[in-house]
Amino acid sequence: MEERTSGGPWEGEREVAEGLRVAKSGRRRKRGGGEVEERWGWVEKIPDFFLSIEHYLGSFMFPLLEETRAALCASMEVISEAPVGEVTSLAESKPYGSLLYQINVDSWKNKLRLGGKEEYRAKAGDIFVFSDIIPETVSDLQCYGRSWTFAAVIYATDYEQSEEGSGVSLQVKASSAIEVKDGMQNSLFAIFLVNLTTNDRIWAALKGIGNLKIMENILGDNLKAEKFCNICSLWDERFVKGILPELSESQTDAVLHSILAMQCNHEYFVKLIWGPPGTGKTKTVSSLLWSALRMKCRTLACAPTNIAVKQVASRVLMLVRSFRQAEYGMNSTCCSLGDVLLFGSEDRLKVGDDLEEIFINYRVDRFVECFGRLTGWKHRFTSMIDFLENCVPQYNIYLENKLSQVHEACEENKTSKDGLSFLDFTRKWFKEVAQPVRECVRVLSTHLPKHLILAQIFQCTISLLYLLESFEIMLFQDDVVEKELEELFLHSEEVGIAMPPLVKLEPQCINCSKSDILLKIRNTLRSLHDSVMNLDLPQSMNKGSIRKLCFQSASLIFCTASSSYKLHSLEMEPLNLLVIDEAAQLKECESVIPLQLPGIRHAILIGDECQLPAMVESKVSSEAGFGRSLFERLSVLEHPKHLLNMQYRMHPEVSIFPNARFYCNQILDAPSVQDKSYEKHYLPGPMYGPYSFINIRDGREILDDVGRSRKNLVEVAVVVKVLRNLYKGMFWL
Numbered sequence: 087m088e089e090r091t092s093g094g095p096w097e098g099e100r101e102v103a104e105g106l107r108v109a110k111s112g113r114r115r116k117r118g119g120g121e122v123e124e125r126w127g128w129v130e131k132i133p134d135f136f137l138s139i140e141h142y143l144g145s146f147m148f149p150l151l152e153e154t155r156a157a158l159c160a161s162m163e164v165i166s167e168a169p170v171g172e173v174t175s176l177a178e179s180k181p182y183g184s185l186l187y188q189i190n191v192d193s194w195k196n197k198l199r200l201g202g203k204e205e206y207r208a209k210a211g212d213i214f215v216f217s218d219i220i221p222e223t224v225s226d227l228q229c230y231g232r233s234w235t236f237a238a239v240i241y242a243t244d245y246e247q248s249e250e251g252s253g254v255s256l257q258v259k260a261s262s263a264i265e266v267k268d269g270m271q272n273s274l275f276a277i278f279l280v281n282l283t284t285n286d287r288i289w290a291a292l293k294g295i296g297n298l299k300i301m302e303n304i305l306g307d308n309l310k311a312e313k314f315c316n317i318c319s320l321w322d323e324r325f326v327k328g329i330l331p332e333l334s335e336s337q338t339d340a341v342l343h344s345i346l347a348m349q350c351n352h353e354y355f356v357k358l359i360w361g362p363p364g365t366g367k368t369k370t371v372s373s374l375l376w377s378a379l380r381m382k383c384r385t386l387a388c389a390p391t392n393i394a395v396k397q398v399a400s401r402v403l404m405l406v407r408s409f410r411q412a413e414y415g416m417n418s419t420c421c422s423l424g425d426v427l428l429f430g431s432e433d434r435l436k437v438g439d440d441l442e443e444i445f446i447n448y449r450v451d452r453f454v455e456c457f458g459r460l461t462g463w464k465h466r467f468t469s470m471i472d473f474l475e476n477c478v479p480q481y482n483i484y485l486e487n488k489l490s491q492v493h494e495a496c497e498e499n500k501t502s503k504d505g506l507s508f509l510d511f512t513r514k515w516f517k518e519v520a521q522p523v524r525e526c527v528r529v530l531s532t533h534l535p536k537h538l539i540l541a542q543i544f545q546c547t548i549s550l551l552y553l554l555e556s557f558e559i560m561l562f563q564d565d566v567v568e569k570e571l572e573e574l575f576l577h578s579e580e581v582g583i584a585m586p587p588l589v590k591l592e593p594q595c596i597n598c599s600k601s602d603i604l605l606k607i608r609n610t611l612r613s614l615h616d617s618v619m620n621l622d623l624p625q626s627m628n629k630g631s632i633r634k635l636c637f638q639s640a641s642l643i644f645c646t647a648s649s650s651y652k653l654h655s656l657e658m659e660p661l662n663l664l665v666i667d668e669a670a671q672l673k674e675c676e677s678v679i680p681l682q683l684p685g686i687r688h689a690i691l692i693g694d695e696c697q698l699p700a701m702v703e704s705k706v707s708s709e710a711g712f713g714r715s716l717f718e719r720l721s722v723l724e725h726p727k728h729l730l731n732m733q734y735r736m737h738p739e740v741s742i743f744p745n746a747r748f749y750c751n752q753i754l755d756a757p758s759v760q761d762k763s764y765e766k767h768y769l770p771g772p773m774y775g776p777y778s779f780i781n782i783r784d785g786r787e788i789l790d791d792v793g794r795s796r797k798n799l800v801e802v803a804v805v806v807k808v809l810r811n812l813y814k815g816m817f818w819l
Contacts, residue, residue: 128148128151128152129148129149129152129706129707129710130145130148130710131709131710131711132145132146132149132674132710132711132712132714133145134306134719134722134723135305135306135723136305136306137305138305139294139298139301139302139305140294142301142304142305143291143292143293143294143678144292146288146292146674146675146678146712147289147292149675149704149706149707149710149711149712150285150288150289150292150675150707150712152704152706152707152712153285153702153703153704153707153712154282154285155704156703156704156705156706156707157280157282157285157703157704158213158279158280160280160703161213161279161280162224162279163224165215165221165222165223165224165277165279166221166222166223167196168196168277168278168279169194169195169196169197169206169277169278170194170195170196170220170275170276170277170278171191171192171193171194171195171253171254171275171276172191172192172273172274172275172276173189173190173191173216173273173274173275173276174190174191174192174253175189175190176188176189176190176264176266176274177189179257184259185259185260185261185262185263186240186257186258186259186260187237187257187258187259187260187264188255188256188257189255189256189257189258189276190245190253190254190255190256191208191253191254191255191256191276192253193252193253194206194254194278206278207242207244207254207433208239208242208254208256208278209239209242209281209283209431209433210239210240210241210242210283211238211239211281211282211283211286212238212239212242212278212279212280212281213236213237213238213239213278213279213280213281213282214236214237214238214239214256214258214276214277214278214279215227215234215235215236215237215276215277215279216234216235216236216237216260216264216274216275216276216277217232217233217234217274217275217277218232218233218234218265218273218274218275219232219275220275220277221277233265235260235261235262235263235264235265236260236261237258237259237260237261237264238258238259238282239256239257239258240257240258240259241256241257242254242255242256242257243255256276283648284648284676287648287651287679288648288673288675288676288678288679290651291651291675291678291679291682292675292678294682295654295682296654296682296683296684297681297682297683297684297685297686298682299354299687300354300356300681300686300687300688300689301678301681301682302354303354303355303356304356304716304720306723333366333369333370333373334366334730334732336365336728336729336730336731336732337366337369337370337373337730339728340359340370340374340728340730341370341373341374341377343357343728344357344359344374344690345374345377345378345381347688347690348378348381348383348662348663348688348690349381349383350687350688351687353687354687354688355687355688355689356688356689356690356691356720356725357688357689357690357691357728358690358691358692358693358717358720358721358725358726358727358728359371359690359691359692359693359727359728359730360693360694360721360727360728360729360730361692361693361694361730362694362696362729362730362733362744362748362749362753363694363697363733363735363736363744364733364734364735364736364741365730365731365732365733365734365753366730366732366734367667367692367693367694367730368397368398368401368667369401370692370730371387371398371665371667371692372398372401372402372404372405373405374665374690375387375398375402375642375665376402376405376406376409378642378663378665379402379406379425379426379641379642382641383641383662383663384641384642384659384660384661384662384663384685385641385642385643385661385662385663385664385665386643386645386650386653386661386663386664386665386680386683386686387399387402387642387643387644387645387665387666387667388644388645388646388647388650388664388665388666388667388680389646389647389666389667389668389672390646390647390668390671390672390676390700391646391668391671392430392431392434392435392436392646394667394668394671395428395430395435395644395645395646395667396428396435396437396441398644398667399426399428399441399444399644400440400441402426402642402644403423403426403440403441403444406421406423406426407421410422421531421532422531422532422534422535422536422539422544423443423444423532423533424532424533424534424535424536424538424539424636424639424640425535425536425537425639425640425641425642426444426640426641426642426644427444427446427449427636427637427640427642427643427644428441428444428445428446428643428644428645429445429446429643429644429645429649429652430645430646430649431649432445432447443532443533444644446633446636446637449533449636450629450632450633450636452529452533453529453533453627453632453635453636454627454628454629454632455525455529456526456529456530457623457627457632461522462526463526463530463618464615466519466522466523466526467523467526467611467614467615469519469522469523470519470520470523470607470611471608471611471612472519473515473516473519474575474604474607474608475608477512477515477575478508478572478575478576480515481508481511481512484505484506484511485505488505507568508568508571508572509566509568509571512561512571512575513561513562516557516558516561520554520558523550523554523611524551524554527547527550527551527614528547528551530547530614530618531544531547531548534621535639535640535641537639538621538622538623538639539621543614543617543618546610546613546614546617547614549606549610550607550610550611550614553603553606553607553610554607556603557603557604557607560603574601574604575604623635634656634657634658637653637656637658638657638658638659643661647666647672647676647677647679647680648676648679650679650680650683651679653680653683654682654683654684659685660683660684660685660686661683661684661685661686662685662686662687662688663686663687663688663689663690664680664681664683664686664688664689664690665689665690665692666680666689666690666691666692666693667692667693668692668693669691669692669693669715669716669717670693670694670695670697670699670715670717670718671693671697671698671699671700671715672693672700672715672716672717673700673702673712673713673714673715674714674715674716674719675712676700677691677715677716691716691717691720693715693717695715695717695718695721696744696748696749699713699714699715699718700713700715701713729752731752731753731754732753732754732755732756733753733754733755733756733759734756734758734759735759736755736759737759737764737765737776737777738755738759738760739765739775739776739777740776740777741753741755741759742777743777769811769812769815773808774811774812774815780804780808782798782800782801782804784800785798785799785800785801786798786800
């Protein structure tokens with residue numbers, strides 16, 4: 087195992103397979119002979135201090151391998167519940183002997199694995215067992231004459247089968263040759279075990295794949311002194327206090343100290359913000375990220391989970407929209423978000439309407455539509471101008487065609503439908519051309535980065551939307567005189583009514599005449615057309631070039647710490663600042679992935695080591711400190727932390743215990759939770775007060791039906807009784 091030189095944990099598939107076969111005994115044989123040693127002898131405790139970066143990165147390797155082994159073992163223990171599909175075709179990919187296979191699998195059975203709610207979908211990084219049976223236990227695979235092997239998925243694609251429903255096409259790398267006896271006459275099954283993508287990315291990061299400068303600050307030396315750069319100018323506190331007046335004193339202090347660090351180009355800093363429960367940690371980190379965005383500091387915001395990433399991204403997006411709507415007017419329906427980007431697995435992120443406008447896949451799709459050759463913005467703008475300039479001539483052509491249809495119908499003794507009036511014709515045509523223009527304008531104003539779309543261009547897009555809305559309101563009024571409308575289109579001369587820059591129009595443009603609105607729409611369209619033509623955009627706006635543009639243009643990028651691995655392979659301007667939310671729940675070795683990104687000079691970690699740490703499958707790795715976060719280790723070494731010292735969530739009677747037990751009574755109760763209205767009494771007695779412990783003496787834990795989780799039915803019964811009493815008490819209030 088010491089001879090590994092490249093790739094991820096999957097390079098050790100043979101060792102992993104050997105480990106699985108002896109997992110019950112917890113032993114493995116040495117390479118050189120028959121001597122047996124304890125498996126946990128390979129894993130040493132991760133120290134608090136490190137002698138070098140090599141020592142630091144190397145300290146996590148064996149715990150990671152042991153954790154990978156434990157994850158595979160755990161999945162093998164419940165293999166009977168695993169998603170399984172029958173292989174319908176198998177072909178070895180070139181070059182032959184590379185153990186690469188192209189495999190098609192029919193629909194999955196056991197889709198809802200282990201009682202989950204989500205259906206299983208194959209993806210890169212999944213580990214499978216390919217076997218000639220569907221095993222009920224691991225022992226079934228070890229029976230004499232059985233054929234099985236491990237394989238890792240390189241990519242997976244769903245496809246539709248003509249009669250049998252959907253299937254999946256997999257390219258896999260196997261640990262040994264996949265044996266199929268008598269061609270495909272005997273069945274071959276693919277059994278999903280676990281996804282090891284994150285472990286693979288951690289392994290690559292532990293080999294030092296990028297920028298190692300900032301890691302010199304986390305090895306354990308010189309952590310107690312708070313350092314500031316004396317060369318760079320200090321930040322004006324009024325900047326933050328002016329735009330973020332709702333922050334408390336400790337929150338403002340944490341943001342200001344972070345800003346002082348992030349503007350330095352001479353030193354490397356790691357800052358800790360300590361956020362106990364209810365102290366406004368998410369509010370603080372979102373304010374910090376918004377400040378970094380305004381400072382045009384290229385920032386990566388990470389978190390351990392997709393849920394945590396979405397939460398902080400949502401809060402930042404609220405700040406961005408609020409500020410920019412105030413800047414361009416409260417009636418603005420557009421907000422420039424092109425410098426904010428969220429990326430990751432679409433299946434896992436499950437992005438809703440509130441975040442889709444900053445999600446990379448959604449943004450790329452909108453740009454592809456907007457810059458399409460035949461249906462893009464050029465075609466839509468031209469169609470709108472054609473409507474404004476040729477409405478009457480086109481209606482005359484329509485009447486001629488209609489008259490010809492009437493003559494043909496008379497000759498064939500058929501009835502002909504009545505033609506449209508000029509008003510109906512105009513309304514119908516306007517609807518057809520106006521909506522695509524609106525959609526395109528919203529894409530341009532929302533998704534182009536702010537450094538590309540100048541303030542005048544942005545205001546031009548807002549004005550165009552208002553003008554189109556105003557004209558539509560006038561066009562669809564009941565008192566429209568058709569003759570006047572026709573005269574309006576015939577005699578609307580282009581007299582150069584230019585839109586002043588940064589003019590805030592009322593949505594309905596009440597003081598504008600119909601002719602003024604028509605002229606303004608035409609002029610604004612042409613002005614916007616010329617502005618977009620002059621933008622510095624790629625020559626070919628295909629998905630690849632658009633995706634690259636999105637990453638290059640974004641100043642604030644959101645993703646999980648694991649997903650940040652993808653940024654190492656992108657050609658983009660280096661990032662400067664790394665902000666990790668919920669940092670105390672992130673394994674230290676996983677935080678190494680974003681820390682090594684090119685250009686990262688400063689890292690700000692926000693978390694609370696007193697709350698739950700990261701989950702670790704292996705008891706051996708857990709005892710070695712594999713689940714410990716960088717935040718916790720630096721806290722143990724007394725690295726300075728900015729404490730958020732006022733909590734806004736708990737009643738004082740609730741906060742008194744954790745405050746005394748975990749936070750040395752440093753946390754203050756906000757006035758809002760001390761108010762009498764904050765305490766609610768639904769039932770008399772101490773048990774139904776703000777805080778109480780309930781001792782369940784007769785409870786007994788048992789395994790659930792799957793055998794993985796534990797449950798206590800007596801505790802469940804007590805909780806149900808308490809909830810019923812509370813419900814009755816609330817009902818009778």
